[in-house]
Amino acid sequence: MADAFFSFFVLLPLILLPILYFIVRPRPVNIPIKNRHVFITGGSSGIGLALAHRAAAEGARVSIMARSLTKLEEARNSIKNATGIEVAIYAADVQEYDAVKKVVDEAGPIDVLLLSHGVFYASELEKMELSEVKFTLDVNLMGCLNMIKAVLPKMKNRKDPLPVSIAFVSSQAGQVGVYGYVAYSASKFGLRGLAEALQQEVIGDNIHVSLIFPPDTDTPGLVEGRKRRPELTKIIISSSGIMKADEVAQKAFDGIRHGSFFISCNLEGIALSLATAGLSPQRSFLMAFVEVVAAGIPRIVALCFQCNWYRSIEKWHKEKKFNLS
């Protein structure tokens, strides 16, 4: 017994920690925010606006982009009032590459690209129009690709040798599929593949990719989105907490500064990231240690959650049948 204890708590860390210290890739990095150009899509509302506030407060040069000029102007005023800093505003739709390219050329080289634009319809696929599915994928996934295609050439050719960042606002529904989010989860899971592949392509240019995974977050978008959420979506989403946009923004910048590939925002998020670590990069040898040693534990917790969710779905279907007969 004492031997087993010694092996697990002393020998294992003693052997594993130095190995992990040497193998974690990409290597740890520090990305400064002060005096850098932070460009935020969806920066006029919700999480994007909170990110803009925080970036301005940290002394960055901030640009925000969204479709509605009125909302952009309101955002600019609120940031000016809170921090005294004037942010640049750009009206464009992420779906339109030419418009995006024009904005990016005008805004100048970007050090931190934060992609926080997004739409979220919760509805069963059966009840969704294909045009709504396509719209979700076009904005959430293609919109990010349009932005990156427009930003990358200048980002790669920058004179400044400091590391830079591309960070996506995904969602916990981009780590686990959720009832009612067929289109949305597809768009957010898509970002993970995009980010993993992109990181390999841009690491040579000292560009570091992050994926932020917020739970439900109190934003104007959520207030709208909640109006048409199916009952089962509500039940499953309640497995994770609800956060304020500025808490998410704080977690986001903590992670971006360290070039973290996964940025979790709450405790459930950490569990999700452990359970879904897969083949994603990990820069922190300590987190890698937790991932390796804990491995089976998040999996059993995950199976318990799935058990609960499928029981809710079964129960809901039974009640529906009962109510019909």
Ligand SMILES: NC(=O)C1=CN([C@@H]2O[C@H](COP(=O)(O)OP(=O)(O)OC[C@H]3O[C@@H](n4cnc5c(N)ncnc54)[C@H](OP(=O)(O)O)[C@@H]3O)[C@@H](O)[C@H]2O)C=CC1
């Ligand atoms: N709130 C939540 O519970 C969670 C949100 N997320 C993600 O966070 C991100 C932000 O969400 P949230 O802050 O709640 O949303 P909001 O609806 O409050 O804000 C969305 C922002 O994106 C902009 N936007 C939307 N469509 C486009 C477009 N086609 N082109 C350019 N800009 C666009 C909006 O401005 P405009 O309409 O003027 O274009 C607005 O600035 C999304 O990607 C969402 O999926 C993730 C997890 C939880």
Ligand SMILES: CCCCCCCCCCCCCCCC(=O)[C@@H](N)CO
């Ligand atoms: C090891 C296992 C741990 C399990 C924890 C389970 C938590 C999963 C809950 C999923 C929450 C999805 C939130 C979506 C938020 C979002 O993007 C929307 N606001 C958009 O409408």
